[in-house]
């Protein structure tokens with residue numbers, strides 16, 4: 434079943450198009466990574482899908498309905514980011530009690546188990562938690578809501594490595610037991626790759642790529658060899674990155690190598706290595722800057 438469909442979705446702030454004619458389909462029960470550079474439009478996309486932001490133009494449907502200010506959609510969505518705040522008088526247990534009211538699939542026992550595991554005291558006031566502890570609590574709310582559409586916007590921002598690791602592990606286990614649609618934006622792609630089933634890469638508000646994670650992971654290859662042999666080889670190919678090293682170069686290209694290509698590379702001692710997913714993201718959103726910053730010369 435389809436959860437989200439957008440067609441030419443656009444959100445404009447003054448002259449800036451935070452989302453620019455974005456057409457996308459998200460199917461249910463997947464974990465989807467929303468990636469892109471700073472200012473790409475990730476938060477705007479997620480908040481628009483969560484019904485918090487009204488699109489300027491285009492179409493957006495969540496379970497077939499326009500999400501903005503739509504109670505039926507809102508009751509099935511949870512949106513967690515670092516700006517979530519609660520009334521300063523509320524203790525954690527009071528907030529858990531609210532979970533029961535807001536989320537049909539809320540699992541209070543699970544929430545309490547997680548709080549205990551992470552040494553968060555239910556009697557403590559939310560307002561008195563450290564910033565990292567607030568983020569931990571927000572994540573616990575997000576997981577325990579079991580909302581059919583669970584959205585995490587940069588969930589691990591400011592969290593230590595130990596918690597991040599635990600979070601990925603718990604999220605995956607809970608998702609296996611209770612499948613739902615999860616959209617997660619993050620700049621920590623390398624840490625999250627194993628969780629994700631699909632990647633949505635956006636840049637300047639536009640969709641660059643929406644594919645299964647393995648397509649993304651196999652998108653490019655890095656070649657390292659002598660210029661005489663390497664440069665003619667890459668001449669008519671999609672070059673994503675190029676780094677001269679004197680008489681040699683490192684060149685990143687789209688991975689569409691044939692048997693014949695592999696034979697050539699082998700024969701000319703050109704090394705082939707995988708292009709890391711984070712580099713694929715960087716190179717595909719580089720605005721034509723294939724060689725990186727070189728302003729010191």
Ligand SMILES: Nc1ncnc2c1ncn2[C@@H]1O[C@H](COP(=O)(O)OP(=O)(O)OP(=O)(O)O)[C@@H](O)[C@H]1O
Pocket residue numbers: 446449450451469470471472473474475476477478
């Ligand atoms: N309320 C707003 N008013 C004006 N401009 C905005 C507003 N919200 C977002 N923008 C602009 O829209 C663009 C996309 O912002 P958005 O926060 O969606 O990006 P992002 O991909 O989440 O970035 P980051 O990774 O840095 O958090 C940016 O240029 C931002 O300045």
